[in-house]
Amino acid sequence: MKPLHARYPFLAAAREAVETADVDLAGVVAREQPVVQRAMDRLEGALYDGTVGDVHRRPRVELLSYPVARVLVSLVDEHVLTRKYARAEAQTAYDRFTEELATDDPLQSTDTEHLTLDALLQEFDLARAARETPEGYRVAVGTYLEHAADQRDDEWRLVNRDLQDGEVPLSEEELLELLRQAVTHRIEDGLPFDVPEPIAVELSAEVESLREQLSDLDLTRDIDTVVPERFPPCMKYLLDQVQKGEHLEHHSRFAIAAFLTTIGMNTDEIVELFQVNPGFGEEATRYQVDHIRGATSPTEYSPPSCATMQSYGDCVNMDDICEDVIEESHPLNYYEHRLEQADDEELTDWRERQSESKS
Amino acid sequence: MEEQTLRYLRGRFGDHYRRSELTPPPFAHEREWGYVPWTEGPGETYVRHKSLLDLGELSDFLARERPRHVYFSAGRYENPSATTMGGKNWRRSDLIFDLDADHLPSAEPDDSYGEMLAKCKDALLRLLDFLETDFAFDDLTVVFSGGRGYHVHVRDEGIQHLQRDARREIVDYVRGIGLDPGSLIRTEMRGNVTARVLPTDGGWGRRVHQRLLAFVDELEALDEADALARLQELDGIGKGRAETVYGAIKRNRAAIEEGNMEAGGVGIRTLVDSLVTEVVEAQNAPIDEPVSTDTNRLIRLPGSIHGGSGLAVKRIDRDAIDEFDPLADAVPETFRKHDIAVEVTDCGRVELDGDSFTLQEGELSVPESLGVFLMCRGRAEKGQE
Ligand code: SF4
Numbered sequence: 001m002k003p004l005h006a007r008y009p010f011l012a013a014a015r016e017a018v019e020t021a022d023v024d025l026a027g028v029v030a031r032e033q034p035v036v037q038r039a040m041d042r043l044e045g046a047l048y049d050g051t052v053g054d055v056h057r058r059p060r061v062e063l064l065s066y067p068v069a070r071v072l073v074s075l076v077d078e079h080v081l082t083r084k085y086a087r088a089e090a091q092t093a094y095d096r097f098t099e100e101l102a103t104d105d106p107l108q109s110t111d112t113e114h115l116t117l118d119a120l121l122q123e124f125d126l127a128r129a130a131r132e133t134p135e136g137y138r139v140a141v142g143t144y145l146e147h148a149a150d151q152r153d154d155e156w157r158l159v160n161r162d163l164q165d166g167e168v169p170l171s172e173e174e175l176l177e178l179l180r181q182a183v184t185h186r187i188e189d190g191l192p193f194d195v196p197e198p199i200a201v202e203l204s205a206e207v208e209s210l211r212e213q214l215s216d217l218d219l220t221r222d223i224d225t226v227v228p229e230r231f232p233p234c235m236k237y238l239l240d241q242v243q244k245g246e247h248l249e250h251h252s253r254f255a256i257a258a259f260l261t262t263i264g265m266n267t268d269e270i271v272e273l274f275q276v277n278p279g280f281g282e283e284a285t286r287y288q289v290d291h292i293r294g295a296t297s298p299t300e301y302s303p304p305s306c307a308t309m310q311s312y313g314d315c316v317n318m319d320d321i322c323e324d325v326i327e328e329s330h331p332l333n334y335y336e337h338r339l340e341q342a343d344d345e346e347l348t349d350w351r352e353r354q355s356e357s358k359s
Numbered sequence: 360m361e362e363q364t365l366r367y368l369r370g371r372f373g374d375h376y377r378r379s380e381l382t383p384p385p386f387a388h389e390r391e392w393g394y395v396p397w398t399e400g401p402g403e404t405y406v407r408h409k410s411l412l413d414l415g416e417l418s419d420f421l422a423r424e425r426p427r428h429v430y431f432s433a434g435r436y437e438n439p440s441a442t443t444m445g446g447k448n449w450r451r452s453d454l455i456f457d458l459d460a461d462h463l464p465s466a467e468p469d470d471s472y473g474e475m476l477a478k479c480k481d482a483l484l485r486l487l488d489f490l491e492t493d494f495a496f497d498d499l500t501v502v503f504s505g506g507r508g509y510h511v512h513v514r515d516e517g518i519q520h521l522q523r524d525a526r527r528e529i530v531d532y533v534r535g536i537g538l539d540p541g542s543l544i545r546t547e548m549r550g551n552v553t554a555r556v557l558p559t560d561g562g563w564g565r566r567v568h569q570r571l572l573a574f575v576d577e578l579e580a581l582d583e584a585d586a587l588a589r590l591q592e593l594d595g596i597g598k599g600r601a602e603t604v605y606g607a608i609k610r611n612r613a614a615i616e617e618g619n620m621e622a623g624g625v626g627i628r629t630l631v632d633s634l635v636t637e638v639v640e641a642q643n644a645p646i647d648e649p650v651s652t653d654t655n656r657l658i659r660l661p662g663s664i665h666g667g668s669g670l671a672v673k674r675i676d677r678d679a680i681d682e683f684d685p686l687a688d689a690v691p692e693t694f695r696k697h698d699i700a701v702e703v704t705d706c707g708r709v710e711l712d713g714d715s716f717t718l719q720e721g722e723l724s725v726p727e728s729l730g731v732f733l734m735c736r737g738r739a740e741k742g743q744e
Contacts, residue, residue: 141494142517145525158528159535160542164561166495166517250537 006059007096008115009066010089010186011123018067025071028064029202038065039072040206043081046088047213051095068203074192075200075207078214082191090183098176124182130175137175138167147181154250223332224264225339226350228273232334233317234309235259242274251304251312257289258303259331269351305330362399364734364741369397371731372664373425375693376418381662382674383417385514389435391447393657394426395666403427407657410440427666430657433512444655451519453512454526455658456490456533457650458482460507464645473710476685479508484680486511486644489533493562503685505665505672510658526652533646535639538563540632544620555620557631563638568618570638571631575608575615590626593633600626664691669731687713694728700742701730709733 005014028035038056042065045053052069056062073085097115121127129143141163148156161168170178200207228239238256241248248256260270267289306328309315318328326333339347384390392414393407407430414420421429432439433455437448460466460475463482470478483501490496490513498514518529531537543564546553557571558564578586583605590601607623608615614622620631650656659665661674670689690712706720711729718733722742725733733739 140517142515142521145521145528149522149525149528154537154539155542157537158532159538159563162558162561162564163493163532164565166493169561249541250539 003055003059004115006062007055008093009063010093010183014063014066018063023064025067026196026198026202029068029071029199032061032064034058034061035064035068036203036206038062039068040209042066042069042089043072043085043210044213046085047081047217050084050088050091052085052088052092070191070193071195071199072203072206072210074195075203076210076214077192078211081210081214082188086184086187086191089187090180093183094176094180097179101176120179124179124186126179126182130170133169136169136171138169139175139178141166141168144168144170144178147178147185151181157250223262223336223339225347226260226263226265226269227339227342227347228350230335230338230342230347231259232322232331232338233319234315235331235335237316238314239273249312252314255304255309255312255314261289262303262332263335265351273350303331360399360734360737361740364739365397365399367741368666368669368731368734369425369427371694371727372427372666373422375664375691376421376425378693379662379691381418381421381660384431384512384660386435387411387417387431389439389450391432391434391436391439391655391657393430393432394424395428396424397427397666408440408442410438413440421663426663429660429663431660433656433658434654447655449654452521452654453514454518454521454529455650455656456486456511456513456644457504457647457658458486458508458510458644459504459647462645462647471708471710473686475507480680480683482644482646483509483511485642486533486646487680488642489644493532494529499677500661501675501677501680502659502661503670503673503675503683503689504659505663505668505670505689512658523652523654526654527648530646530648530651533644534648535563535643538635538639540635543567543635544628544631555628557618557620559616559618563635564618566642567631567635567638570634572616574630574634575612578605578608579612590630593630595629595633596626600624600629603627604630665735667735669694669728669735684713686711690728694731695726697727698724699727699730700724700744701733701739702742703733703739705738709738 002017005011005017008014034056038061042052045051056065069085073082097120100115101117118127121130126139126143129140130137141158144161145158148158151157154160158168228236231239235256238248238252241252242256257270260273265273267286270289271286304312304314306315306322306326309331310328315328321334321337322328325337388411390410391407392409392411393405394409395403395405398404411417415423432452434447434452435450437450438446441447458479460470460479463475463478465478465481466475487499487501490499490511496513496515496518500512500514502510502512504510518526521529543562544555544557547556548554557568559568578589581589586605587598587601590596590604591598596604604623604626607627611622615627620628623630650658659672661672663672664670665672669691670685671691673685673689675683695712700722701724702722703718703720706718709716709718709729709732711732712726714726714729716725716729730739730741734741
């Protein structure tokens with residue numbers, strides 16, 4: 001088994017290598033503890049730092065830990081884990097290939113043990129869709145959308161790209177990010193799948209442990225309380241702007257809508273909360289909120305962290321709680337803290353106030 | 360609709376289908392088919408989840424069933440007649456655009472049918488500019504919907520496998536939704552300094568840049584005082600900024616032509632910001648979003664007759680769009696032969712087939728095309744011959 005396959009286990013060639021080696025996965029999980037352990041490392045890495053950790057010194061362990069990790073993800077069958085895992089595999093692959101491509105060693109280009117950009121593009125059917133230009137690359141719009149449509153940043157949105165003759169110009173760094181997305185999609189593809197009973201039985205302790213860790217991490221936040229007075233300063237400010245009818249940039253609208261969705265509001269309620277200003281177009285708001293929410297479940301995305309808010313200039317009026325209690329981590333942490341501090345009687349949900357004032 | 364009207368229309372739709380050649384969409388057997396039969400009373404029956412295996416050869420089916428409306432799916436499936444989407448097993452889907460007078464911001468409530476359709480055609484031409492210039496799609500079919508607008512079917516291979524979220528990006532692009540003036544202007548390295556530039560050859564940047572150059576032309580045609588006054592009409596531009604912008608235009612118009620956004624200072628970037636909104640309003644194509652993002656959408660069959668108007672759902676050649684007049688060119692030949700008796704229930708003015716009529720209530724003999732049009736729209740019943 002080649003080290004290249006161990007480093008990039010999602011490659012078609014790596015998969016073939018596993019297949020031709022005719023490995024009996026049930027046997028592996030029963031007898032090869034290092035493989036199971038490395039699979040757990042991949043998943044715990046995904047949960048805690050967004051990567052799948054360092055390569056195991058034995059290529060066999062490394063390579064086989066990948067299918068075992070996929071089996072574990074399928075057994076746990078939690079959307080958050082699947083998503084985090086796919087992103088982490090892709091992030092690690094991205095870190096490795098950007099580093100490899102940057103070491104401009106001419107000897108390596110003929111070395112089949114290293115990945116070339118061409119090979120990567122081939123792997124993801126991007127070779128035909130992408131071409132090199134003096135300024136960077138151009139990628140066919142269909143292919144671009146296939147991989148970039150779920151990117152959250154404004155700059156990836158097609159409307160902000162210089163689409164021309166059916167192609168989207170990209171810099172080399174952007175092309176590599178597109179490849180990272182392509183890896184994410186490949187990893188997610190087919191997950192979760194049905195796992196044969198004997199393998200499931202063998203891995204029950206690991207599955208149990210992953211479930212516990214997931215619930216400790218509280219990734220499926222379930223706040224479902226709307227008390228605007230206790231919002232973090234940034235969200236208070238954005239809400240205030242919306243209600244005044246000020247034009248918000250896309251990232252700001254995304255931040256406030258994602259925040260409100262995560263604390264349990266649906267599109268109708270958000271539209272209602274926004275509509276204090278009579279000039280605000282209901283249709284447009286609904287469209288935007290739906291767009292942000294997507295056709296997906298509420299756990300599909302999360303509102304931006306403080307770091308992201310800061311880089312967009314959306315972090316305003318920071319206070320002591322921001323600095324000392326939540327340490328500029330996440331607006332949701334701020335809100336949770338403020339909710340915990342209050343007595344229950346003090347908290348009247350905005351939605352209840354609405355129905356009272358209506359009746 | 361009275362029973363005799365219904366029987367008459369159904370019979371005449373049948374005559375039309377027997378006489379006309381109809382070109383089905385490509386891969387017709389992989390698509391879902393649906394239709395609405397002629398039924399009395401309120402509410403329509405929608406028959407769907409049919410494959411061509413169920414219906415039989417298309418022109419036989421149409422001549423036999425004589426449906427009121429006929430649709431096929433944008434999507435292609437392994438089992439088009441399965442009744443659940445899971446069972447159908449989706450494979451790919453055309454990209455459909457629907458321009459409907461109901462969704463046009465420019466449409467006024469008292470526009471006539473003809474005026475509405477003319478506004479729709481303007482929007483269609485704007486849409487085609489995006490699809491042809493920006494997206495460079497080359498498998499486009501433009502269709503008059505037979506009702507209140509136009510459809511465009513895109514069948515390029517590159518879009519066939521796109522999911523909903525990706526299709527929504529295309530919708531947002533042609534509607535100019537989410538366009539961020541801040542990210543239109545890029546920062547580029549020029550030598551070892553950074554420079555802000557407006558892209559000139561692609562995307563919305565190109566459109567905004569063209570508008571900027573037109574605005575510059577406009578300014579250059581004025582004398583200095585008027586040009587400065589014109590600039591100061593814009594939000595965020597005072598006397599100082601106006602002078603910088605005007606100076607930059609005079610001294611170095613070439614820089615602006617290249618998209619250089621440093622030359623005119625803050626003023627020129629403020630100018631661009633205000634042009635963005637204007638350009639989006641003037642150039643976006645107000646398509647109906649859910650139609651384009653739905654990969655399972657049923658869409659009217661070109662060559663069929665729209666049961667709500669009696670007009671043909673008609674493919675239009677690209678270079679015939681300019682002259683296309685839906686109220687004449689979509690009148691089925693079958694209905695042009697003779698006059699029929701109708702009883703008008705909803706009087707008023709009607710334009711059709713190059714003529715304009717002012718109808719009184721009651722029994723009347725009219726060209727059949729007009730009679731069919733009125734009966735389909737519920738403004739008349741079949742009269743006694
Ligand atoms: S530190 Fe975080 S929570 Fe506080 S205002 Fe800034 S973004 Fe909001």
